[in-house]
Amino acid sequence: MRVWLIALTCTLLAACQDSAIIIDSDCPETGACTLALPSGESVTLNLKGELIAMQPLTLKVSSSSPIYQSRVVFTGVDMNMGILPYDLTQTDFGAEGIGRVASCTEPSMTWQAQYQFVINGQEYKINRQFVVEQ
Numbered sequence: 001m002r003v004w005l006i007a008l009t010c011t012l013l014a015a016c017q018d019s020a021i022i023i024d025s026d027c028p029e030t031g032a033c034t035l036a037l038p039s040g041e042s043v044t045l046n047l048k049g050e051l052i053a054m055q056p057l058t059l060k061v062s063s064s065s066p067i068y069q070s071r072v073v074f075t076g077v078d079m080n081m082g083i084l085p086y087d088l089t090q091t092d093f094g095a096e097g098i099g100r101v102a103s104c105t106e107p108s109m110t111w112q113a114q115y116q117f118v119i120n121g122q123e124y125k126i127n128r129q130f131v132v133e134q
Contacts, residue, residue, distance in 0.1 A: 021122065043067075047113060047128065053100075053109075054100055056099075062093045067090075068117065072115055073114045076109060076111060077110040110132075113128045113130065
């Protein structure tokens with residue numbers, strides 16, 4: 001009985017751990033990109049800056065609804081470069097901040113920026129890919 005209860009608890013906890021909606025966007029590498037969310041809300045993701053390793057990138061997320069718990073997490077697509085999280089600062093219409101991607105031994109590398117935020121109690125994780133030159 002105890003083993004069954006532990007197994008059921010672990011299964012329920014695993015199912016509840018990540019209820020985020022994950023979206024793979026077709027946004028261009030840089031600039032503003034507006035997407036419709038499944039809830040009907042729209043969100044604009046912005047990535048500005050030169051796509052060169054270790055150079056600052058301006059990161060913004062905005063919507064007509066309040067956005068909370070915003071951050072952008074950079075990860076390498078074809079190479080494990082670790083996880084580079086950047087918390088964004090709340091603004092009137094969203095959140096913004098500065099991030100950087102690491103240097104790589106390759107002349108160019110594909111990175112993913114995952115914009116993570118909460119709108120109306122729902123967590124979203126939106127992926128955007130871009131190529132960085134060394």
